[in-house]
Amino acid sequence: MAPQVSPLVIFIASIFTNNMILANFLGMCSYLAISSEYKTATGLGKAVSLVLVITAMVNWLVYHYFIVPLGLEYLQFIVFILVIAALVQILELFMDRYLPDLHANLGVFLPLITVNCAILGATLFMVIRHYNFLQSLLFSLGSGIGWWMAICMLAAMREKMGKAKLPPGLAGPGIAFLITGIMALAFVGFSGIFAVQ
Amino acid sequence: MKRGYLYTVIFMAIVSIVLTAILAISNAAMLPTIKDNVWKAEQLALLDAFGVVSDDPEAYFDAHVKEKDFGTVKGYMLEDGDTKAYALPIEGPGLWGSISGYLALSEDLKTILGITFTDQNETPGLGGRIDEPQFRDQFRGLNFEPLRYSEELSAITGATQTSSSVLRMINQFYETILPTLEVN
Amino acid sequence: MVELKVIAKTNVTKENQILRQILGICSALAVTNLMTNSLVMGVGVTFVTALSSFTISLINQLIPQRIRMLIQTFVIAFYVILVHLFLQTFLPSISKQLGPYVGLIITNCIIMGRAEAFAAKNPPLPALVDGFFAGVGYLLVLLAISFVREILGFGTIFGFSLGLNFTPWTLMVMPPAAFFVISILIWITSAWAIKAEEKGRRA
Numbered sequence: 001m002a003p004q005v006s007p008l009v010i011f012i013a014s015i016f017t018n019n020m021i022l023a024n025f026l027g028m029c030s031y032l033a034i035s036s037e038y039k040t041a042t043g044l045g046k047a048v049s050l051v052l053v054i055t056a057m058v059n060w061l062v063y064h065y066f067i068v069p070l071g072l073e074y075l076q077f078i079v080f081i082l083v084i085a086a087l088v089q090i091l092e093l094f095m096d097r098y099l100p101d102l103h104a105n106l107g108v109f110l111p112l113i114t115v116n117c118a119i120l121g122a123t124l125f126m127v128i129r130h131y132n133f134l135q136s137l138l139f140s141l142g143s144g145i146g147w148w149m150a151i152c153m154l155a156a157m158r159e160k161m162g163k164a165k166l167p168p169g170l171a172g173p174g175i176a177f178l179i180t181g182i183m184a185l186a187f188v189g190f191s192g193i194f195a196v197q
Numbered sequence: 198m199k200r201g202y203l204y205t206v207i208f209m210a211i212v213s214i215v216l217t218a219i220l221a222i223s224n225a226a227m228l229p230t231i232k233d234n235v236w237k238a239e240q241l242a243l244l245d246a247f248g249v250v251s252d253d254p255e256a257y258f259d260a261h262v263k264e265k266d267f268g269t270v271k272g273y274m275l276e277d278g279d280t281k282a283y284a285l286p287i288e289g290p291g292l293w294g295s296i297s298g299y300l301a302l303s304e305d306l307k308t309i310l311g312i313t314f315t316d317q318n319e320t321p322g323l324g325g326r327i328d329e330p331q332f333r334d335q336f337r338g339l340n341f342e343p344l345r346y347s348e349e350l351s352a353i354t355g356a357t358q359t360s361s362s363v364l365r366m367i368n369q370f371y372e373t374i375l376p377t378l379e380v381n
Numbered sequence: 382m383v384e385l386k387v388i389a390k391t392n393v394t395k396e397n398q399i400l401r402q403i404l405g406i407c408s409a410l411a412v413t414n415l416m417t418n419s420l421v422m423g424v425g426v427t428f429v430t431a432l433s434s435f436t437i438s439l440i441n442q443l444i445p446q447r448i449r450m451l452i453q454t455f456v457i458a459f460y461v462i463l464v465h466l467f468l469q470t471f472l473p474s475i476s477k478q479l480g481p482y483v484g485l486i487i488t489n490c491i492i493m494g495r496a497e498a499f500a501a502k503n504p505p506l507p508a509l510v511d512g513f514f515a516g517v518g519y520l521l522v523l524l525a526i527s528f529v530r531e532i533l534g535f536g537t538i539f540g541f542s543l544g545l546n547f548t549p550w551t552l553m554v555m556p557p558a559a560f561f562v563i564s565i566l567i568w569i570t571s572a573w574a575i576k577a578e579e580k581g582r583r584a
Contacts, residue, residue: 124481208448212455
């Protein structure tokens with residue numbers, strides 16, 4: 001058996017060098033729509049991270065113990081998206097019942113999350129790259145944290161920018177993309193951080 | 198119009214059955230071609246590693262290339278007239294996931310004939326460019342010894358990590374697997 | 382039939398999903414460093430948007446309210462799987478390059494957006510046209526972005542060399558460039574839209 005990519009490297013890479021938003025463009029819709037205020041942005045970031053880890057783990061089990069043994073690989077997209085939709089529902093009910101404080105904070109974001117590309121994206125990447133359980137866990141954790149970090153940074157900058165005078169066509173999504181581009185450029189600078197292997 | 202619980206369940210069941218049935222039929226119809234595509238791609242990759250250009254790659258492959266057991270690993274052997282060559286599987290971690298492919302060597306195992314990748318998940322347009330001939334052709338005809346990037350052998354710009362993974366795979370193969378190969 | 386023409390036109394220009402509504406960027410930007418990949422991805426999205434809008438509009442009256450989202454997702458995923466099978470069968474090398482991004486068409490907000498905003502309220506034929514042209518508008522934007530990126534990054538168009546003798550601009554191949562190019566595109570189109578609106582107000 002060939003040596004595997006170390007889970008720790010995957011963890012760091014998925015936060016910095018291959019950030020879900022800045023390098024893989026996943027979860028852009030809610031990233032742009034919910035980033036004008038820092039407080040809501042960080043709430044959404046937390047909710048996405050939580051759901052991302054839970055769904056990736058459940059989908060890993062479903063893929064290896066249900067889809068592969070039954071030879072249903074061609075149905076995997078439907079299965080994954082239904083698992084995600086169901087888990088989000090269950091999570092919402094569970095939080096409403098047992099964690100009302102958390103639900104008050106994150107509850108509003110949960111329905112949005114089902115259609116967040118980052119969630120399904122993490123699952124698909126994990127399957128295509130043949131990650132084992134530990135690799136998948138750290139990959140989804142890193143991806144969630146990376147997504148959270150990116151949306152917080154954008155929101156913080158957009159809050160400040162509310163006071164700036166921009167050319168009329170650039171205000172709104174235009175400038176948000178421009179900032180994201182500059183952030184992505186800065187993150188390219190991280191690509192040398194793991195020489196260890 | 199308000200509908201009952203039973204209706205919802207029946208509706209869901211019908212939709213699921215119809216859609217899944219259509220998918221199952223399409224999958225059954227296309228699966229042989231998909232599998233064939235994968236095997237054809239593998240054949241082409243192997244011939245490419247050997248440096249063989251042929252008008253009818255499939256017929257050439259059937260006529261001249263055979264599976265071969267090298268003791269520690271299983272690979273392929275090419276026999277065309279007097280020329281003999283071997284293709285051996287190489288594998289190692291890339292930036293994102295495992296990279297695997299074949300390394301084609303001359304009969305005396307001292308010259309690299311070519312390298313090819315059959316499975317890699319590197320960043321498209323960056324690390325993914327290890328698939329391109331410009332990168333892979335650099336390896337053709339090199340003496341098989343521990344390699345490093347230099348004037349003659351250049352890494353891919355912007356994809357340092359993937360480029361060094363490839364060399365690490367080759368060098369590791371040289372150190373650990375090459376001495377164990379049983380050619381005859 | 383005038384109505385269908387109007388639907389087609391507004392979907393490609395005035396209400397272009399990416400440039401004006403800022404939807405459906407997720408699965409798209411990642412494949413815009415090569416025009417061939419953008420074309421295949423765009424055609425896939427067009428196919429899925431058109432047919433899922435059509436199907437949803439067709440069965441809309443029958444869908445129980447409480448599982449509407451679920452059924453819509455199911456229908457969309459169904460067409461995405463067909464696209465995936467098709468690519469694996471007939472374009473295996475492109476299918477491999479697109480990797481997970483084909484599956485991600487499911488979560489492309491355009492498709493769900495058109496299903497909710499148009500298909501659920503209109504008859505099947507207009508829904509089909511609406512979905513089709515929403516997809517075409519999307520395809521054109523992808524091609525525009527990848528046109529800039531492929532020329533500057535590789536010096537090629539659809540993989541054919543232009544014979545330019547220059548050092549490729551590696552940044553164009555990397556992710557940040559996608560953000561810069563789309564931001565400039567949005568800037569230009571919104572500036573136009575604002576100007577057109579002012580003109581309209583004065584007249």
